[in-house]
Amino acid sequence: MANVKALLFDLDGVLVSTEKNHFIAWCETARTLGISFSKEDNEALKGVNRVDSLKQILKLGNKTLSSEAFESFLVFKNKIYLDSISTLSEADLLPGVHALLRQAQSMGVKIGLGSSSKNAPMILDRLGVKRFFDVVIDGNGVTYPKPHPEVFLNGAKALGLDPSECLVFEDALSGVTAAKEGGFLSIGVGNPLLQNVADVYLNNLTEFRLEAYV
Numbered sequence: 236m237a238n239v240k241a242l243l244f245d246l247d248g249v250l251v252s253t254e255k256n257h258f259i260a261w262c263e264t265a266r267t268l269g270i271s272f273s274k275e276d277n278e279a280l281k282g283v284n285r286v287d288s289l290k291q292i293l294k295l296g297n298k299t300l301s302s303e304a305f306e307s308f309l310v311f312k313n314k315i316y317l318d319s320i321s322t323l324s325e326a327d328l329l330p331g332v333h334a335l336l337r338q339a340q341s342m343g344v345k346i347g348l349g350s351s352s353k354n355a356p357m358i359l360d361r362l363g364v365k366r367f368f369d370v371v372i373d374g375n376g377v378t379y380p381k382p383h384p385e386v387f388l389n390g391a392k393a394l395g396l397d398p399s400e401c402l403v404f405e406d407a408l409s410g411v412t413a414a415k416e417g418g419f420l421s422i423g424v425g426n427p428l429l430q431n432v433a434d435v436y437l438n439n440l441t442e443f444r445l446e447a448y449v
């Protein structure tokens with residue numbers, strides 16, 4: 236496939252791994268709610284936004300909350316998470332990320348972010364890579380979470396491109412599904428479960444050859 240004009244990246248698990256930070260924060264939230272929460276439970280929250288993640292945890296414990304309490308637990312989780320990621324730096328970028336961003340920029344290939352995280356702009360800033368991004372679509376800019384393709388469609392639209400001109404890099408099944416639904420070529424990264432699902436699979440971004448797509 237040639238003629239690629241933009242790369243659209245998911246954030247978590249593709250550019251950086253804040254999985255353990257989310258896990259710590261959800262564990263603490265679940266513990267406070269009196270709900271037991273395992274690593275496997277956490278796996279099911281990959282690529283799921285904060286509201287739906289809390290709903291799933293409540294379901295695990297057969298609990299319901301008033302809307303006020305629900306809101307306050309969302310804030311609680313986010314505070315623990317933000318505290319734990321406040322020390323992120325360029326050193327936390329996953330292998331191959333920095334080189335690929337630099338290469339894409341030098342070749343005139345646009346770069347976008349399509350993440351369900353509302354903290355995405357702050358995390359890009361901490362990682363020192365915000366300057367590479369032509370467009371950032373985060374959890375504040377979408378109505379429908381992945382696997383709905385909205386976040387990537389909005390990214391392509393903001394760049395004035397057709398989905399067929401963009402590659403989507405994802406580590407979660409919901410994200411690969413979103414990419415495919417939207418008409419994008421999907422590149423699965425670092426999650427063996429995507430090996431037979433994504434159009435192309437890479438262990439990490441060092442394996443990606445941009446020259447083959449432009």
Ligand SMILES: [Mg+2]
Nearest residue numbers: 245247248406
């Ligand atoms: Mg992800």
